[in-house]
Amino acid sequence: MKEVPRLQMLGISKIYPSVVANAGVDLTVMPGEIHAVLGENGAGKSTLMKIIYGVTKPDDGQVIWEGRQVHIHSPHDARKLGIGMVFQHFAVFETLTVAENIALALDEKVTPAELAPRIRAVSEQYGLPLDPLRLVHSMSVGERQRVEIVRCLLQSPRLLIMDEPTSVLTPDAVLKLFESLRRLASEGVSILYISHKLDEIQSLCDKATVLRGGRVSGTADPKRESARSLAELMIGRELPVCVNRPRAPGEVLLNVRGLTVDSDDPFGTRLKDIDLEVRGGEIVGIAGISGNGQQELLKAISGERPLRAGGGGAIRLGTLDVGRFDAARRRRLGLGFVPEERLGRGAAPDLSLADNALLTGYLRAADTGMVKNGLIRRGAVGDFARKVIDRFNVKCGGERSAAASLSGGNLQKFIVGREIMLAPTVMVFAQPTWGVDVGAAMLIRQAILDMRDQGVAVLVLSEELDELFMLSDRIAVLADGRLSRAVPAADTSINQIGVWMSGDFDYQGAADHVHA
Numbered sequence: 001m002k003e004v005p006r007l008q009m010l011g012i013s014k015i016y017p018s019v020v021a022n023a024g025v026d027l028t029v030m031p032g033e034i035h036a037v038l039g040e041n042g043a044g045k046s047t048l049m050k051i052i053y054g055v056t057k058p059d060d061g062q063v064i065w066e067g068r069q070v071h072i073h074s075p076h077d078a079r080k081l082g083i084g085m086v087f088q089h090f091a092v093f094e095t096l097t098v099a100e101n102i103a104l105a106l107d108e109k110v111t112p113a114e115l116a117p118r119i120r121a122v123s124e125q126y127g128l129p130l131d132p133l134r135l136v137h138s139m140s141v142g143e144r145q146r147v148e149i150v151r152c153l154l155q156s157p158r159l160l161i162m163d164e165p166t167s168v169l170t171p172d173a174v175l176k177l178f179e180s181l182r183r184l185a186s187e188g189v190s191i192l193y194i195s196h197k198l199d200e201i202q203s204l205c206d207k208a209t210v211l212r213g214g215r216v217s218g219t220a221d222p223k224r225e226s227a228r229s230l231a232e233l234m235i236g237r238e239l240p241v242c243v244n245r246p247r248a249p250g251e252v253l254l255n256v257r258g259l260t261v262d263s264d265d266p267f268g269t270r271l272k273d274i275d276l277e278v279r280g281g282e283i284v285g286i287a288g289i290s291g292n293g294q295q296e297l298l299k300a301i302s303g304e305r306p307l308r309a310g311g312g313g314a315i316r317l318g319t320l321d322v323g324r325f326d327a328a329r330r331r332r333l334g335l336g337f338v339p340e341e342r343l344g345r346g347a348a349p350d351l352s353l354a355d356n357a358l359l360t361g362y363l364r365a366a367d368t369g370m371v372k373n374g375l376i377r378r379g380a381v382g383d384f385a386r387k388v389i390d391r392f393n394v395k396c397g398g399e400r401s402a403a404a405s406l407s408g409g410n411l412q413k414f415i416v417g418r419e420i421m422l423a424p425t426v427m428v429f430a431q432p433t434w435g436v437d438v439g440a441a442m443l444i445r446q447a448i449l450d451m452r453d454q455g456v457a458v459l460v461l462s463e464e465l466d467e468l469f470m471l472s473d474r475i476a477v478l479a480d481g482r483l484s485r486a487v488p489a490a491d492t493s494i495n496q497i498g499v500w501m502s503g504d505f506d507y508q509g510a511a512d513h514v515h516a
Contacts, residue, residue: 005029005031005066006033006065006066007065007066008027008028009028010063011026012024012051012061013061014056015059018397019397022048022058025214027216029190031188031190032186032190033190033207034182034191034206035191035193036194036205036207037208040235040409040440041395041409042407043214045163046163046408049161051063051072052072052085052161053083053161054075055075082156082157083158085161086162090147092144092148093136094136097132097133097134098130098132101147102119102132102154116132123146126149126153126177127173128177129146139291140291141341142291143290148165149162153180157189162193162194164194164435165177174200178203196438196441201230202223207219207221208221217233242470244471250281250455252457253318254277254315255315256275256277257314257315258273258275259273259274259297261312263295264299270293271293275483278458278459279457281453283473285462285468285474285476286460286461286477289501292478292479293481301428301459302337303322303327303331304327306324307324317333328363332363335427336422336426337427337428338430340431342412347411347414352400353385353398353402353403354382357384358370361418362376368384386398391417392413392443393413412433412436413444416429428461431464432462445467452473469494474486475489479502482503482505
């Protein structure tokens with residue numbers, strides 16, 4: 001007998017006032033199949049997954065589950081069928097512990113104390129270690145991603161939906177997760193997998209369905225395709241290429257000396273005697289596994305946590321000591337900052353894109369014209385937001401669209417574009433292309449390179465080693481609160497940087513492994 005599909009979606013459509021999210025989408029997933037859904041940001045992938053999980057109701061079409069038509073009205077209905085989902089934007093309560101968050105998400109009645117041993121066991125089994133008693137607000141983005149994945153695995157799903165599950169995981173954690181997913185598939189679990197990392201799709205997935213503009217534009221066997229051919233199938237055009245022409249750097253514009261600070265988080269990492277300098281016309285990349293002091297370093301440099309008087313080292317913008325200045329004062333002096341958390345820190349979810357542009361743009365009123373004589377100039381605010389939308393190809397309903405209404409990748413493009421167009425002299429990026437499709441990632445990376453070529457001092461913190469080697473003039477590693485020396489990217493290798501990420505800064509590596 002022919003095997004019955006685990007899931008069939010027939011003619012699924014979902015239309016919002018300003019955008020067609022899905023239009024007549026057909027999708028079939030077999031038992032034990034790892035099935036990729038590919039597409040640009042805003043292509044309709046997340047909407048389709050939310051329809052399967054009962055978060056969103058389709059306007060038209062049928063959902064067939066194991067041979068019978070079903071109506072999934074809520075995530076509770078989906079979980080009863082055996083459907084679990086790991087969301088791109090985390091659905092966690094920051095003031096609760098890991099165990100409390102997961103207990104709330106499970107349909108069974110179980111106390112956090114009873115759940116804690118299961119969380120430890122499952123998280124270790126799948127290579128995603130978690131402390132059940134830790135408060136979520138103290139965790140990095142990568143660690144919060146682990147909470148989402150473990151929550152889902154505890155439900156023993158028959159269909160597991162994963163929306164950008166590895167975007168902030170370390171390479172080792174990704175490999176362990178893939179081993180677990182392959183084991184689940186061998187046991188008959190179906191997996192729907194969304195990722196912009198095409199090498200992951202090629203390595204992991206049995207089949208790919210490609211969405212473009214809310215419609216199915218084709219299917220492919222990822223193992224028979226190259227990363228380039230998959231990308232071009234996804235974006236419908238030739239893949240853009242970054243142009244990185246080395247140039248001589250100028251004067252030091254960001255100078256950190258002897259930075260030693262305790263974390264304000266009991267689970268955080270103490271920074272120990274950090275020395276760092278970034279010159280105008282230079283990109284310095286910082287690699288490292290999430291939770292090794294990245295948050296503390298970003299708070300110190302951005303001004304979110306000014307240095308205390310009488311110690312802690314020094315931070316200079318140009319020749320000015322700004323260590324005790326707050327974030328607003330540093331921004332007025334020309335510091336730009338893109339945090340790794342899009343919603344909540346990079347943008348206010350319920351505000352429009354225009355108002356989100358105003359939140360940082362008013363501090364550079366002389367350049368943007370958004371504020372004059374203490375009054376907001378709405379025309380200038382709208383013009384600025386529209387320029388960002390146009391230049392960075394942000395798919396949205398216009399500058400009045402709420403930030404939360406955008407797909408993750410399109411919101412990231414807006415935040416990055418907003419900061420770049422404020423023309424800073426020093427720019428700090430944390431995970432600049434997290435969850436962004438390959439075409440948009442290249443656009444963002446080229447914009448970063450263009451900033452460097454205009455004389456801006458650029459600091460990039462990223463867990464994507466390929467990205468750091470693509471962008472950086474020099475690379476350093478942050479491990480356990482210590483920063484390695486920054487070495488020219490051309491004189492090191494991914495292997496050497498990977499060893500440094502473990503804290504062994506003395507390792508030199510073999511000359512024949514130097515990154516080309």
